[in-house]
Structure formats: C-alpha cells, structure tokens
Amino acid sequence: DVKVTQSSRYLVKRTGEKVFLECVQDMDHENMFWYRQDPGLGLRLIYFSYDVKMKEKGDIPEGYSVSREKKERFSLILESASTNQTSMYLCASSGGTGGGANVLTFGAGSRLTVL
Amino acid sequence: RKEVEQDPGPFNVPEGATVAFNCTYSNSASQSFFWYRQDCRKEPKLLMSVYSSGNEDGRFTAQLNRASQYISLLIRDSKLSDSATYLCVLDTGRRALTFGSGTRLQVQP
Numbered sequence: 001d002v003k004v005t006q007s008s009r010y011l012v013k014r015t016g017e018k019v020f021l022e023c024v025q026d027m028d029h030e031n032m033f034w035y036r037q038d039p040g041l042g043l044r045l046i047y048f049s050y051d052v053k054m055k056e057k058g059d060i061p062e063g064y065s066v067s068r069e070k071k072e073r074f075s076l077i078l079e080s081a082s083t084n085q086t087s088m089y090l091c092a093s094s095g096g097t098g099g100g101a102n103v104l105t106f107g108a109g110s111r112l113t114v115l
Numbered sequence: 116r117k118e119v120e121q122d123p124g125p126f127n128v129p130e131g132a133t134v135a136f137n138c139t140y141s142n143s144a145s146q147s148f149f150w151y152r153q154d155c156r157k158e159p160k161l162l163m164s165v166y167s168s169g170n171e172d173g174r175f176t177a178q179l180n181r182a183s184q185y186i187s188l189l190i191r192d193s194k195l196s197d198s199a200t201y202l203c204v205l206d207t208g209r210r211a212l213t214f215g216s217g218t219r220l221q222v223q224p
Contacts, residue, residue: 042217045211
C-alpha cells in the first residue's frame with residue numbers, strides 16, 4: 001500500500017511564526033501536492049511538484065512556499081503564519097503522467113490552528 | 116463562478132434507498148473526471164473514474180454528460196457504510212486535480 005505520511009496531525013502556532021509541514025511518500029511517486037480543506041470551500045490546491053526541485057503554483061499559493069529536495073519529501077512552509085491560514089492541510093502523491101497521475105493517495109492531514 | 120459545483124447536502128436517505136448526486140463544471144477543457152469519497156475526519160480516497168460511456172462498479176454508477184458539463188453518481192441499495200462526503204474531481208490538464216466541495220450523504224437505519 002502506498003503510504004503518505006504527514007509529520008504532524010495537530011499543530012497550534014502563533015501569528016507570525018514560521019511553520020513547516022512535512023510530507024513523505026514511500027512509493028517513488030513523481031507527483032506531490034499540497035491542498036488545504038476548509039468547510040464549504042472543499043480542497044484547494046496550494047502548490048504541486050512533478051519532479052525533484054520543481055514546483056508549480058496552485059490556486060492559492062499566496063503566503064506559502066514549498067520545497068522538494070528529495071523525491072519522497074515535499075514540505076509546505078508558512079513564512080509568517082496568519083489566522084486565515086488556520087485549516088486542514090492535506091498532502092497527496094501520485095505516479096506518472098498518464099491515468100495513474102490522477103489516482104491521488106492522501107496523507108491523514110495536518111490540522112493547523114494559528115492564534 | 117467555481118470550477119466545480121456540488122450541492123453540499125446533506126442527503127438523508129434510509130437504508131436501501133437509491134440516491135443520486137450531480138456535479139457541474141465550468142471548464143470545457145476538462146479531460147478526466149472522478150468521484151472521491153471522504154469519510155468523516157479521514158482523507159479523501161478514489162471511489163471511481165467517470166468515463167464518457169458511463170461506468171458501473173457494483174452499486175455505484177457514474178455518468179458524464181460533456182454537452183451539459185455535468186457528471187453524476189448513482190448509489191443503489193444504500194448501506195450505512197455509504198455515509199460519507201462525495202467529492203467531484205476534474206483533471207483540467209494542468210497535472211493537478213480540481214476538487215468540488217463535496218456532497219454529504221447520511222444513510223439512516
């Protein structure tokens with residue numbers, strides 16, 4: 001089974017803090033994604049990466065950055081956390097560029113609260 | 116306008132009922148379509164792909180209407196374990212999927 005592991009299930013941070021959310025997958029997948037999920041808004045794409053050191057902006061990249069130094073690891077960084085970044089963050093991965101690329105395997109999520 | 120629109124529900128149905136969800140999309144360039152399922156406090160998981168000719172997987176039937184830009188999911192003989200949020204998902208060709216906000220189904224005993 002593909003496993004996507006997110007380092008923290010629950011985090012509480014203060015406004016202005018730098019926050020790192022880590023995601024690791026163990027199936028040699030090329031593609032990795034960060035979404036946030038909010039009630040009534042569904043999943044919104046923040047950033048994605050289809051290769052090491054490559055990154056693409058999603059629909060809501062403002063206030064976030066990402067890092068992919070190794071194929072298995074994709075980190076989401078909040079340079080200066082704000083209260084409107086309180087959310088559930090979901091990491092996902094998929095393999096290849098064909099149909100398999102559309103089969104996302106998600107991590108369990110990281111619930112971030114910014115006070 | 117949102118790229119993907121879904122009725123949020125909840126749809127409350129008795130066990131054994133047939134229930135259908137629709138989803139409309141605005142990007143006519145959308146290439147592939149899917150239904151994902153998300154259980155309460157869990158991550159989304161792929162339920163099924165949606166093909167132009169329509170496809171069935173057990174009690175679940177998915178249909179695509181490109182002319183009207185909507186997809187549907189039909190669940191027959193609902194089970195308590197079908198209670199979940201059903202997410203309509205598109206591939207618009209940018210190498211990342213676009214998710215709807217989901218339709219919540221509650222199957223009652």
